[in-house]
Amino acid sequence: MTYCLAIKVNKGVVFASDSRTNAGVDYIATYSKMTRFVWPGERVIVLLTSGSLATSQAVVNAINRDLENTDSEFTLRSGKHLHQVAEYVGKLSQQEQQRHEKAMEKSGHSAESSFILGGQIAGRPPEIFMIYPQGNFVSTSNETPYLQIGENKYGKPILDRIISPATSLEDAARCAIVSLDSTIRSNISVGPPIELAMINTNALEAPFHMTLTMNSPMYKSLQKQWTQGLKRTFNRLPRFEWEKS
Amino acid sequence: MTYCLAIKVNKGVVFASDSRTNAGVDYIATYSKMTRFVWPGERVIVLLTSGSLATSQAVVNAINRDLENTDSEFTLRSGKHLHQVAEYVGKLSQQEQQRHEKAMEKSGHSAESSFILGGQIAGRPPEIFMIYPQGNFVSTSNETPYLQIGENKYGKPILDRIISPATSLEDAARCAIVSLDSTIRSNISVGPPIELAMINTNALEAPFHMTLTMNSPMYKSLQKQWTQGLKRTFNRLPRFEWEKS
Numbered sequence: 001m002t003y004c005l006a007i008k009v010n011k012g013v014v015f016a017s018d019s020r021t022n023a024g025v026d027y028i029a030t031y032s033k034m035t036r037f038v039w040p041g042e043r044v045i046v047l048l049t050s051g052s053l054a055t056s057q058a059v060v061n062a063i064n065r066d067l068e069n070t071d072s073e074f075t076l077r078s079g080k081h082l083h084q085v086a087e088y089v090g091k092l093s094q095q096e097q098q099r100h101e102k103a104m105e106k107s108g109h110s111a112e113s114s115f116i117l118g119g120q121i122a123g124r125p126p127e128i129f130m131i132y133p134q135g136n137f138v139s140t141s142n143e144t145p146y147l148q149i150g151e152n153k154y155g156k157p158i159l160d161r162i163i164s165p166a167t168s169l170e171d172a173a174r175c176a177i178v179s180l181d182s183t184i185r186s187n188i189s190v191g192p193p194i195e196l197a198m199i200n201t202n203a204l205e206a207p208f209h210m211t212l213t214m215n216s217p218m219y220k221s222l223q224k225q226w227t228q229g230l231k232r233t234f235n236r237l238p239r240f241e242w243e244k245s
Numbered sequence: 246m247t248y249c250l251a252i253k254v255n256k257g258v259v260f261a262s263d264s265r266t267n268a269g270v271d272y273i274a275t276y277s278k279m280t281r282f283v284w285p286g287e288r289v290i291v292l293l294t295s296g297s298l299a300t301s302q303a304v305v306n307a308i309n310r311d312l313e314n315t316d317s318e319f320t321l322r323s324g325k326h327l328h329q330v331a332e333y334v335g336k337l338s339q340q341e342q343q344r345h346e347k348a349m350e351k352s353g354h355s356a357e358s359s360f361i362l363g364g365q366i367a368g369r370p371p372e373i374f375m376i377y378p379q380g381n382f383v384s385t386s387n388e389t390p391y392l393q394i395g396e397n398k399y400g401k402p403i404l405d406r407i408i409s410p411a412t413s414l415e416d417a418a419r420c421a422i423v424s425l426d427s428t429i430r431s432n433i434s435v436g437p438p439i440e441l442a443m444i445n446t447n448a449l450e451a452p453f454h455m456t457l458t459m460n461s462p463m464y465k466s467l468q469k470q471w472t473q474g475l476k477r478t479f480n481r482l483p484r485f486e487w488e489k490s
Contacts, residue, residue, distance in 0.1 A: 153398035157427035161475055174482045182402035221483045229478025230406055236474065237419045238466045 001189035002050035002150035004033055005176055006116045006128040007159070008140050011169040012200040013118050013126050015046045015207070016176035018150075018184065020191030021053050034195045035060050037076055037119075038206045044119045045076055045085065046197050046207060050150035051113035051133065052104075058096040059089065059113065082127045083139075086117050090135030097133065114149040119199065126201055154186045155179030173198055177212065177219070178226055194219065246434035247295035247395035249278055250421055251361045251373040252404070253385050256414040257445040258363050258371050260291045260452070261421035263395075263429065265436030266298050279440045280305050282321055283451045288366045290321055290330065291442050291452060295395035296358035296378065297349075303341040304334065304358065327372045328384075331362050335380030342378065359394040364444065371446055399431045400424030414443055422457065422464070423471055439464065 004017040015034060022028040031053065037045040047063075049056035066072040079085040097111040104111040117137075118128030130147040131137040140147060145165050148156065155178075162175045173196055183190045192214050197207040212219040249262040260279060267273040276298065282290040292308075294301035311317040324330040342356040349356040362382075363373030375392040376382040385392060390410050393401065400423075407420045418441055428435045437459050442452040457464040 151398075153396075153431070154402050156431045157399050157402075158475070160431050161472060162479055170485055170488055171479070173485070174479070178479070178482075186398070186401045186405050218483055218485075225482055226478060227406060229474070229481065230403070233471060233474025233478060234407055234416070234419070234423070237423075237470055238463055240415055240418070240463075243415055 001187070002033060003148070003152065003155060003180060003183045003187075003190045004048035004050055004116055004150055005146055005148045005152075005155070005159070005179060006046075006048065006118050007146040007163055007167075007172040007176060008118070008126060008128050008165075009145060009163070009167045009169060009172050010165050010201070012198060012203075013046075013120075013128055014169060014172040014176050015048055015116070015118065015195075015197040016173070016180055017048050017195045018180055018190045019193050019195065020189060022189055025188070028189075028191070030191070030193070032195060034197060036197060036207055036209065037063075039077060040206070041122065041204050043077065043121045044199050044204055044207060045082075045117065046119055046199070047089070048116040048149065049113060050115075052097075052109075052111045054100070055093065055096045055111050055113040056115075059092045059115070062092045062096065063089070080121070081124065082117070082119065082121055083129065083137075086129040086131055086137045087135075089115055089117055090131045090137055093131065093133065094135040116147050116149055120201070120204060122204055126199065151183055151187050151190050154183040158182060169198055169200065174222065177222055181219075181223055181226070192219075246432070247278060248393070248397065248400060248425060248428045248432075248435045249293035249295055249361055249395055250391055250393045250397075250400070250404070250424060251291075251293065251363050252391040252408055252412075252417040252421060253363070253371060253373050253410075254390060254408075254412045254414060254417050255410050255446070257443060257448075258291075258365075258373055259414060259417040259421050260293055260361070260363065260440075260442040261418070261425055262293050262440045263425055263435045264438050264440065265434060267434055270433070273434075273436070275436070275438070277440060279442060281442060281452055281454065282308075282364075284322060285451070286367065286449050288322065288364065289444050289449055289452060290327075290362065290364035291444070292334070293361040293394065294358060295360075297342075297354075297356045299345070300338065300341045300356050300358040301360075304337045304360070307337045307341065308334070325366070326369065327362070327364065327366055328374065328382075331374040331376055331382045332380075334360055334362055335376045335382055338376065338378065339380040361392050361394055365446070365449060367449055371444065396428055396432050396435050399428040403427060414445065418443055419467065422467055426464075426468055426471070437464075
């Protein structure tokens, strides 16, 4: 499995992803699930992938193929609206899935992939979309300013408690790390390193990008402080009647 | 759906359950999912249920029927070991499921139920078991001293961070409430009131039992303090380099 998420706040967008891929528990590997496309001053797009690694890689290859071909009908760079770009990625995903669907079903596997696509096109606000395996997609709302793909349940409670559109970009990034860390602790199919990308609204430049391994000082101190803080908070919770005397 | 859990610590066992049942999102209702059986000085057994409400209720009815019949081969009261009692409940569950399996499958529904059964029989240590829909079951380990049924992912990270066999019974109960509260916030199919039962090792008396509604002072203040503590902890997490200047 996988766990990726994107958070849209007023100040910009945060993308975060784990790096574990697996074909059963007896074959796990580390792959980046985050691809960044940047045309400075023009558009910035980040793509997160979950599901079949073959489909995810094929979609990224198809995106790059279309960008290189001068006669492509539509490319990541040509769509005027980000929702058109999401539609295009959904279509590529469906095409790639259909090519292998029958063989995959025959062997009891799924060729399905989900994507989060987000970024900003000059002159328009930043947006994020979750693209379903079926090719259709949804965006965020003020009440739910984040999107998740993959193993999304373990890391949801902290997002629901912390994130609102007014959250700072850095706080959104910290919350994404905590959300991923909680998932990594509870689910072996989600694993480090954690990749993080942040884009500032209207900057239209390469996203700030970092990779947090288990040994990264920031990840280690964040893990430690979060665990200690949770324990401190836990130890101060209200007592039962009989504990008070 | 449902979310129930049991935590076994050195001092005793905590059982906790939500109370929402649903047949799709357009029909939800409130039912207790916890049944307590007490023979003071002899044995205390608590049963938590998830899955098909019809199967769960039928199993509880069958348990009571066998207890009333003087010629029953085996009852909740006759098993010498708690694992024999778990085996018996698994068998009842399979019997009830098989009675309605075909009709349920025909309409695209499942008659499956899962159970957590725990307690203590005089002269033996307390134990807890998770009984699968197939009738087989597992117990806990020192490393994983808790069992969950139903919507178990949202509330797992806090258990993984807090619970060990040395945790006090009251802390285990508070952790169960936090685990349920996180799930209730993130998943509409899990809902209050929260039922809590606690048995002290070797007490062999009726479990301490309480029902926490949304308006219970303890639940309200625990929710408030947990949310505030999380936010305080979150606000103290390490800064990114550029935030430090």
